[in-house]
Amino acid sequence: ALSERLEGVFRKLRGKGKLRETDVREALKGVRLALLEADVNYKVVKEFLKAVEERAVGEEVMRSLTPAQQVIKIVRDELIRLMGGEDHRELDLKGPTPVVMLVGLQGSGKTTTAAKLALWLKGRGKKPYLVPADPYRPAAGEQLQRLASQIGVPCYLPKEGEAVVETARRAREEASRQSLSPVILDTAGRLHIDEALMEELVRLKEEVGPREVLLVADAMTGQDAVKVARGFEEALGLTGVILTKLDGDARGGAALSIKAVIGKPIKFAGVGERLDALEPFHPSSIASRILG
Amino acid sequence: LLRPGKAIEEGLWEELEELLIEADVGVAATQRLLEVLKEEARRRDLKGAEDLYPLLKGEILRTLKPCEAPFRLQKERPTVVFVVGVNGVGKTTTIAKIAHRYTSQGRRVMVAAADTFRAAAIDQLQIWSQRAGAQMVRHREGADPSAVAYDALQAASARGYDLLLIDTAGRLHTKGDLMEELKKTKRVLKKLKEEAPHEVLLVLDATNGQNALVQAKTFHQALEVTGIALVKLDGTAKGGILVAIAEELKIPLRFLGVGEGLEDLEDFEAEAFVEALFS
Ligand SMILES: Nc1nc2c(ncn2[C@@H]2O[C@H](COP(=O)(O)OP(=O)(O)OP(=O)(O)O)[C@@H](O)[C@H]2O)c(=O)[nH]1
Ligand SMILES: Nc1nc2c(ncn2[C@@H]2O[C@H](COP(=O)(O)OP(=O)(O)OP(=O)(O)O)[C@@H](O)[C@H]2O)c(=O)[nH]1
Ligand SMILES: [Mg+2]
Numbered sequence: 001a002l003s004e005r006l007e008g009v010f011r012k013l014r015g016k017g018k019l020r021e022t023d024v025r026e027a028l029k030g031v032r033l034a035l036l037e038a039d040v041n042y043k044v045v046k047e048f049l050k051a052v053e054e055r056a057v058g059e060e061v062m063r064s065l066t067p068a069q070q071v072i073k074i075v076r077d078e079l080i081r082l083m084g085g086e087d088h089r090e091l092d093l094k095g096p097t098p099v100v101m102l103v104g105l106q107g108s109g110k111t112t113t114a115a116k117l118a119l120w121l122k123g124r125g126k127k128p129y130l131v132p133a134d135p136y137r138p139a140a141g142e143q144l145q146r147l148a149s150q151i152g153v154p155c156y157l158p159k160e161g162e163a164v165v166e167t168a169r170r171a172r173e174e175a176s177r178q179s180l181s182p183v184i185l186d187t188a189g190r191l192h193i194d195e196a197l198m199e200e201l202v203r204l205k206e207e208v209g210p211r212e213v214l215l216v217a218d219a220m221t222g223q224d225a226v227k228v229a230r231g232f233e234e235a236l237g238l239t240g241v242i243l244t245k246l247d248g249d250a251r252g253g254a255a256l257s258i259k260a261v262i263g264k265p266i267k268f269a270g271v272g273e274r275l276d277a278l279e280p281f282h283p284s285s286i287a288s289r290i291l292g
Numbered sequence: 293l294l295r296p297g298k299a300i301e302e303g304l305w306e307e308l309e310e311l312l313i314e315a316d317v318g319v320a321a322t323q324r325l326l327e328v329l330k331e332e333a334r335r336r337d338l339k340g341a342e343d344l345y346p347l348l349k350g351e352i353l354r355t356l357k358p359c360e361a362p363f364r365l366q367k368e369r370p371t372v373v374f375v376v377g378v379n380g381v382g383k384t385t386t387i388a389k390i391a392h393r394y395t396s397q398g399r400r401v402m403v404a405a406a407d408t409f410r411a412a413a414i415d416q417l418q419i420w421s422q423r424a425g426a427q428m429v430r431h432r433e434g435a436d437p438s439a440v441a442y443d444a445l446q447a448a449s450a451r452g453y454d455l456l457l458i459d460t461a462g463r464l465h466t467k468g469d470l471m472e473e474l475k476k477t478k479r480v481l482k483k484l485k486e487e488a489p490h491e492v493l494l495v496l497d498a499t500n501g502q503n504a505l506v507q508a509k510t511f512h513q514a515l516e517v518t519g520i521a522l523v524k525l526d527g528t529a530k531g532g533i534l535v536a537i538a539e540e541l542k543i544p545l546r547f548l549g550v551g552e553g554l555e556d557l558e559d560f561e562a563e564a565f566v567e568a569l570f571s
């Protein structure tokens with residue numbers, strides 16, 4: 001474990017006092033390995049360690065900790081701070097018929113998360129309206145409709161061959177008519193490098209003016225997380241992230257990578273296949289997990 | 293990066309490390325590769341960066357080439373392929389692509405809708421099956437997946453189908469009871485036909501990082517994986533994790549998925565894959 005690695009580095013340190021640069025540098029080598037093994041992006045690791053080194057060098061070692069524990073504490077605190085700390089991670093649902101739009105790569109968990117979000121909001125007194133805006137994937141509409149009926153939430157039924165922007169527009173009108181709020185818009189999975197499909201998202205956003213545009217990302221994502229997050233952020237503008245499949249054993253370094261490159265808060269964690277498996281994102285637990 | 297005229301020095305090693313790690317090759321495999329390269333560079337007294345490129349390629353090929361083994365139908369009918377993997381990787385779509393490849397060759401293909409759990413999974417496979425010209429066997433939603441697989445094998449054998457592709461529900465390898473369910477389905481198939489399944493095909497998502505290696509190890513331990521399909525390589529992820537998987541598990545690398553359409557399936561080729569790693 002990381003703590004054992006670092007204890008070895010500091011064993012030569014006699015007594016306490018301040019953390020010396022050479023010791024910190026040596027300790028951070030172990031931290032670097034841990035972060036890379038956890039799938040944190042290479043460049044993000046570099047930046048992160050620079051910031052930690054600046055904080056750690058010259059710091060007074062606390063009486064209750066060993067120097068190694070002190071460094072880990074600084075790393076951990078910095079991870080938590082970076083990933084949103086005690087940040088406000090609420091959903092913005094202001095306005096008459098607010099729209100929450102879910103976007104992301106293929107298979108990341110958008111459709112399932114849309115239903116989970118609906119159940120979450122229903123439990124908090126909201127009357128959500130689910131909208132399947134994926135005309136490409138076979139049975140995508142059916143999938144969301146089945147999930148919707150499982151949780152007793154109304155779901156929009158797109159007309160045959162209806163364009164995505166038309167679906168969103170008509171669905172929002174319907175939600176307004178039925179006084180349903182918020183509208184949860186599920187979109188088709190797509191690559192951040194697919195210009196036509198990214199353009200579709202831009203048009204969709206222009207049509208419904210969502211209060212939230214959430215990137216649904218798989219917690220198992222590797223180094224590619226930064227390209228994906230950046231791609232969606234630059235093309236579309238995101239308000240937050242939902243990290244899915246955290247019930248597995250992926251270390252989840254993608255969480256740090258994504259937050260570091262786009263600066264938007266990770267609002268929720270998907271922690272299972274069932275529709276009640278959605279929690280607010282806890283930076284402290286993912287920090288421990290990343291450090292391994 | 294390794295262009296002519298560039299000198300081999302400390303900065304270059306760091307750049308190479310960055311390239312490999314960012315391709316998801318992983319820390320351990322990257323360190324091993326760079327050690328070999330540094331040793332060779334020392335031994336041969338290499339000066340130019342361009343001399344490193346064939347060395348690096350060669351070293352990765354040494355690991356990947358032995359795992360280059362395209363999928364082939366067996367002589368006896370049907371060839372049974374049991375498709376497994378974690379949630380959302382691309383199992384159902386990959387089955388559609390494989391089915392399409394073989395129906396296009398005039399083969400008779402059957403698919404089994406053994407994902408009886410996820411919403412609209414059967415509907416999704418039904419549409420793909422129709423598009424690919426395959427026959428589908430299904431039960432109702434919530435039925436026992438092993439029963440679906442069993443029925444499908446029975447039907448495929450009786451009616452002389454060439455290929456049977458069995459779709460399963462996605463599941464995280466950490467869920468013991470769900471892994472047990474897969475083992476049970478495999479046993480049920482074996483009971484009906486000793487050699488079945490001829491292939492246990494693990495589908496991996498190229499956008500995953502180091503967890504793909506853990507998935508491969510766990511599925512392999514539970515089911516004895518005989519083939520790997522790495523998909524979503526049409527994105528920006530490089531799938532470098534295959535190097536570690538090939539090195540540690542030596543499982544045949546069958547297919548690459550390069551898109552969402554029926555035609556977007558390629559056979560794994562070591563040279564092309566290594567070229568793409570550096571592009
Ligand atoms: N274990 C686990 N599985 C999840 C989680 N979220 C989603 N899934 C599963 O991941 C798979 C993909 O989920 P979908 O909701 O279909 O993903 P999607 O992003 O809508 O996929 P596309 O529309 O094809 O891009 C399904 O098997 C889901 O049940 C999670 O938090 N944990
Ligand atoms: N870009 C790209 N997308 C792919 C590829 N293969 C599959 N997909 C997409 O990934 C998403 C998930 O594919 P599925 O076939 O439903 O995945 P699955 O493993 O069966 O999912 P579950 O059954 O829910 O576990 C779909 O949107 C597919 O179109 C590929 O090679 N490239
Ligand atoms: Mg979907």
Ligand SMILES: [Mg+2]
Nearest residue numbers: 383384407413
């Ligand atoms: Mg499937």
